[in-house]
Every structure is written in C-alpha cells, then in structure tokens.
Amino acid sequence: MSHTAPTPRAELDGIPAYVPKPPKPPAEGPSYRLFLNENPYPPLPSVLAAITEAAAQTNHYPNIFPDRLTDALARRLDVPPEHLTTGPGSVGIYQQIGQAMLKPGDEVVYAWPSFEAYPIVVRMAGAVPVEVPLADGVHDLDAMAAAITPRTSAVFLCEPNNPTGTAVGAAELKRFLDRVPSDVLVVLDEAYYEFYRSPDAPDGVALHHDRPNLLALRTFSKAYGLAGLRVGYGVARPALAQALRKCAVPCGVSRVAEEAALASLRAEHELFERVDRIVAERERLRTALTAQGWAVPPSETNFLWVSAGAGSEALAGELERGGLLVRAFPGDGLRVTVGSSEANDLLIAAVGRLTPGR
Template identity: 80%
Template structure:
C-alpha cells in the first residue's frame, strides 16, 4: 500500500480571494496625521466630543467584570428597551455592531449578484463597499448643491434595482431633504425595492420638517430605518446600531447577524444611555449650538459652509480641499478632506471650534 510522504515540498499555490475585492477600497476614514505642536483635535470622524457620562462609565465597569461569559446571541434586554422607547414591537428590531454591521447584514440578506443598489454621491462611504461585496452594481446619482436629487434618484430606478440607500441627513454634506420630499420619493419607489433610510444623525436634526423613519416604517413595508448609539449617545467605541423594519425584513437581517455581535459591555452602556437620555441630550443641544456658532463665524469670514442638520459641517472647498486640510493639520485640527470636493469638519469642543475659527481667519477662503 502506497503512502504519501510527510516531507513533500510545500505547495506553491495559495487560496485566491474573490476577484470583486480588487475593486473595493479599504475603508480608511483618515491616515494618521503628523504630530502637531500642542493638542490635536479629532474633527474627522464625527465623534461626540464628550466622554461617556459617569453613570454610563459605571455600567461599562460593571459589565467588564463579566467578559469571561458570552453575551446573548441578540441583545435581548436592549431590544426590549428600544421597543418600549420607540413604541414598536420587538419583532421590528434588529441590532448590529454599529449601523455598518447592519449594512453587511443587508448585503447578505437582501442582495443578489447583479442587483442594482442606488444611492446619492457623495454619501456614506460604506455604500459602494456594501454593494460590491454582495456582487451588486452600485448606481450613483450626483448630489445637487450638496443635497440628494430625489427626482433623479427616482428616475434612476430600474427593474434591476433592489435597494436604495438614503442618508438623511447626508454624510458628508450635512444636508437634508425633509419629510415632505422624502415621502414623495418613497411614494415613487416600487414596493419590491428596499429603501434603507440612514438616520445616524437623527438626534441633531432640528428642522420642523425632519422626518421620523421609525414612524414612517409602520405604513411602508419596504422601509428599513437605521440609527446608532455612536453619535448623539457617545458610544462610537462600543459599536451599537439598530434598525427598525417590518417583521419580514427584520427577521431576514437577524438571520445574517453575527452571533453575539453586540457584546455585553456595549449592551449595558447602551441601556444606561437610554436611561439617562435627558442628560445626554443636553449635550446634544450644546453640540447643535456650537454647530450654528461655528458655521456663522466661518460664513462671516467668507467661507462657504452648507446648512447642517448633523454634528459636522461641510465646506465645499473644491480643488483646495487637501491643501487646506494639510494646513489645518499643522495647527492641530484633523479634518476630513474629500479630494477635489470639500472638507467635512466635526463639531468639537468649544476650544476646538475656536481653534478652527482662528485657523479659518488666517487662511484665505478658496475662490468660488
């Protein structure tokens, strides 16, 4: 009987990743910046400038003592709390490690190779990645003056369209279409096309015309609304997002969720944050006030700044975007430059915003 030698030469071949990955950029929000003299301010990731409240930190510390145990498959206590908070049945809810985690579930549960995924551009950078990872075809509709062109988006829907991603308010421009425009658009979307309404900045939206995707989903079986604990609740480092949809969609997404994807520490922090919302939202009001103060100051200095309904500002600086970003980095302001397009600047602490205004005063605004 023949035997195979255990000392045969190693194979010269190796597993080959999917070919689609070659065309997908790595999700890198910003490369490390050179150290600046004095303090640096992280104004490129739309983070909340305030640390967790003491009660949230205490909940995190308690939960950390139990990290030798697995969390539940789904964060059942958080799901129950969200159901009560939002007045929706628990079966309408899905969670994930940030809303980005739920986008991955959407790709697995709702998209087939060759399907079209429609979204405005520029918008949330995960959209083309999610589409291509699922083998779907991204269809990008340009913004008009930084705002979703809903008429053009509706016209771009074809029989191959299976999902529409709509960021309201939009990242990176901070602009919003409002409830009336959104509802008119939703009325034009075929019922078999999933509409993902990304409300990551819902708590910063101050217009009286602001839509509420949770409310809208009750009468729209093709609507999935996403929200997050990363921004207003200040838990970006713990990764907790959730979605609200009719049961058929929510169940499909739960089937594709990573088991225990929201860990015990994250769940306890989110539960406590919900309990102290009043105190947290006082901070949100301060961020909104700083947003408006900073924007008015920049406008007075001759900079173009779009109206924002988020916790960041968009400066359409065009070809000068990267050079302005480099100049401000040397001053300790780490902002996000979109090449040939604009700057996205997170609303930071009052100190950071004052430094931004001082830097803008010393830098000539790009010619329009």
C-alpha cells in the first residue's frame, strides 16, 4: 500500500483564505460588528415571516435554480429571464465565472486593493492576476486599459470599490468599456448599487443590453440585509448567462433564501427607507471623522475608508478594545462599516480621542 497522499493542485499554493479572521470582541461590554459591511438592521417583519414559513420546508430540496426569484428579478429589472444567473451571494457567481470563463494562463485585470475574492477566484482557475494600483484610492482606468493584453480574458471592476468606497462614475466607466476588446469579459461588480447616490452613478443592467461582454453583478446581502442567507445574481446577454448557469451549484440558493429575497423585493419601499438612513449616517460619520483630521474619501457604499497608513493596525486594535470591530488593511487604512447610530456615535468619540495632536 502506498503511503503517499493525494496532492492538491499547485494553483492553490499561496491562495489566502477569503474570510478574514474576525476581530476579537472585548471581554466586557457590548461590541459592534463594523468589519464585514453588514446592514445594521434585522429583517423586516414581513421578510422574517417568509423566512419562518420557508424554514418549515427545509426537509425538501429547493429547486435546482430559484425560478420564482429569477422571474421576479426579470420583471423588476425589465430584462428577459434568460439574461439572469443566480448564486449563493455574488461570490458564488464569481466561482461560476472562474469555471466558465477562465483558463490556465489567462490574465485577469483588476484594481488593487479591491474585492478580496478577486485573486482567489483567478488563482483557483489557474489564471494570472494582473493587479493595477489605485490612483489616490480610485480605479486608474487608463492604467487598467493599458494592462489589457492579448492574454487578457477578463476584467473585474468593483464600482463602487471595496474597500475604499470610491467610484469612477458612469461617464468614465463607459469610456473605459469602449476601450476593452469585445472578446474580453468585463465583470461590473455592483454589490453596493443601492447606496450609490451620485447623479453620475452607472447602471450595469442598462449597460449590458448594448455590450455582449458585460456582466453586472448584484446582491441581496447589503442593502436588502440578507447577508446570512447568501443570494446574489448576475445580468448578462443570454449566451454568457447560460454558460454561467451551467456552472452554478444545483440548489445553491436555498428555499429560505429565495423566499426571503422575494419578500424583500415586495418590501423594497420599506427597505430603501433604511438604505436612506444608512446613507445619511454615512455622510454624518464622514463629516465628523474628516473634521477630526482623518483622511476619509467620499463613499458611495455602506462603509468608509479611513486612511491611517502605518498606524492602521494600532488604530484598529484601540477601537476593538472599545468594542468597535473594524477591518484593518495593514499599512493602508481601515474599512469601517456604517453601523447603527449608537455604534457610529461611539466610533466618532473613540476616533476623536485617538486623532494625532489631540
């Protein structure tokens, strides 16, 4: 009998774990999760009722694909159902992209820092990451266009960007898309679409009609507050959407998740009132932090980026000891979720005490 063990693919060597190690809550007192860009509000009563009813049927498999949700989204977005693919969060659709669209040796261009799934998805497919540094915290679209070569198979573009919250806007985005070869897939990640309030905000769903190489991704995790149920969707022309559906995990969106998403679509008016409150808190929080001397760029998401440079980890540690759990990017800054008013008040006070020179 051989004593050797199965050998994992070499492409997996060095791939980081996707989920960061969560900060440690304080030993005493309340703590606030401000490190995963979660919605601070619990499900609406109508959504919770749908979840409860669906949970009673979890002895049954869900449909292979969430057909009722697909039809509802098609009506909501005014697109044919065959333009849609779904998955357990937008991350699930990135895995479909890796299987359907990326081959070993392909190059994938994306900004950095950006969504942490990008290097993981690319390397798992055996493809080659081409990371283009941000310019003053914003996508450098000229540099990204220049990085495209005959070996490029895809471009990932997070608009607005995670973790900086910054955005390029529709006009610049369209100019960039016009420069991308038609045989290169462009994944426009709009996870924070509902928080994007600039009059120049792009709409990937509208853009995809005239661009066969464009895939717009959205999610129910953020604005709809269903992060724990994992529901995401993509909108693309039929040939591309069909290829992604072929790679989707069967029954990947649970019955509970589908019913919660359907109930959320029915309750959008109430949910978007909450989004308005989060946006107002975002602006209040940014105004307070910039007044304290911190560099905080304008955000179009439900989080803020605090440029703390080399002091990022130390600042995060101080905040965590006070029950404010934030995400540190060593040497760069902090990503801070816009939480409840109470959590935001505590953050303003805590950061104010730590501001240099005060």
